Amino acid sequence: MPGPVPESWPGLIGVEVNAAVQIISRERPDIRIxxxxxxxxxxxxxxxDQxxxxxxxxxxxxxxxxxxxPPAPYIG
Structure with missing residues (x-):
């Protein structure tokens, strides 16, 4: 993945959950869960290993x- 790899998404607070999952999946295709x-x-x-x-x-x-x-979505 070019550029910095996001580990949190503060800009998604207030966004509909399914839309947030789609955005995160686009930015981090390695996330399966x-x-x-x-x-x-x-x-x-x-x-x-996930x-x-x-x-x-x-x-x-x-x-x-x-x-x-809040808190913003994060890798955990």
């Missing part, structure tokens, strides 16, 4: 508001 978690939940370790991204989504904002919330 996206974990969408509620705010404050600690992610479990990824499977060995890179995953952690995305937080606060469903308490409403059933139709599947958007990325």
């Amino acid at each position: 996206a974990r969408v978690l509620p705010p404050g939940e600690a992610p479990s370790p990824p499977p060995q 890179v995953c991204v952690i995305i937080y989504n606060d469903v308490s904002q409403g059933p139709d508001r599947y958007v990325v919330v």
